Amino acid sequence: MATWKINTLDRDLTQDSNENIITQIHWRASDSDADGNTGSSYGSVGVTLVGTPTAYADVTEADAIGWAKDALGDEQVTAIESSIASQIDAQANPVTASGVSW
Secondary structure (H helix, E strand, O other): OOEEEEEEEEEEEEEOOEEEEEEEEEEEEEEEOOOOOEEEEEEEEEOOOOOOOOOHHHOOHHHHHHHHHHHHOHHHHHHHHHHHHHHHHHHHOOOOOOOOOO
């Protein structure tokens, strides 16, 4: 299972009568196996947070990860994590090589 991290949050300093409203979440998901093979994906997703906004100072990384995954949707999150697993598998079981014979 990939580990999700937030690189940065874009926000509107003012929006209607609210301040520091998050509009874009930049995320990275990564994983590795016991042999050190790694995979990762980076992206960003726009968010429209409804209801009473969480005070920016109170937003946690877990909040932002949840919002990003919600905005991406289950199908896209699964595709991202599957791609990372495929990257790891490709490193663990290579089908091509490069180099010279001398």
